Amino acid sequence: MKAELTLSPNPIDEAALAKARSITDGMGAVVTFAGVVRDREGEAAITGIDYESFDDMARRQFELIFAEIEQRWPIESVRLAHRTGIVKVNEPSLWVEVVAAHRAEAFYACQFLIDQMKQRVPIWKKPIVT
Numbered sequence: 001m002k003a004e005l006t007l008s009p010n011p012i013d014e015a016a017l018a019k020a021r022s023i024t025d026g027m028g029a030v031v032t033f034a035g036v037v038r039d040r041e042g043e044a045a046i047t048g049i050d051y052e053s054f055d056d057m058a059r060r061q062f063e064l065i066f067a068e069i070e071q072r073w074p075i076e077s078v079r080l081a082h083r084t085g086i087v088k089v090n091e092p093s094l095w096v097e098v099v100a101a102h103r104a105e106a107f108y109a110c111q112f113l114i115d116q117m118k119q120r121v122p123i124w125k126k127p128i129v130t
Helices: 014-019 055-072 103-120
Strands: 002-008 029-036 044-053 075-083 085-088 092-100 123-129
Touching: 002 055, 014 029, 014 092, 029 103, 044 075, 055 075, 055 103, 075 103, 092 103
Parallel strands: 002 075
Antiparallel strands: 029 092, 044 085, 044 123, 075 092
């Protein structure tokens, strides 16, 4: 399985990521997910979220999660981009793509990746309250 991880303060360019997609013969499913910053955090109105990452540890945790995905499902590739720094409301802070032969594996792997990321990866968010 190919895995690609980007942790960056740069905006996520979903069109460029889709254009860079590589699919081999036999692959019939591409699942993508974009996590977008909402205008509320709990009851508070916000203008954005400041994401902070312990990059070395985050990369290691993502490697472990990718390895678990490879063991559980026949996935061709996983790509994940996560913003760091300030991300404004309505901008994507997370983008995930999973390529597999069939949709079920792609959906399961994508959900697993996001759930595990939220539990294990040291990326913290601080809402920017208006």
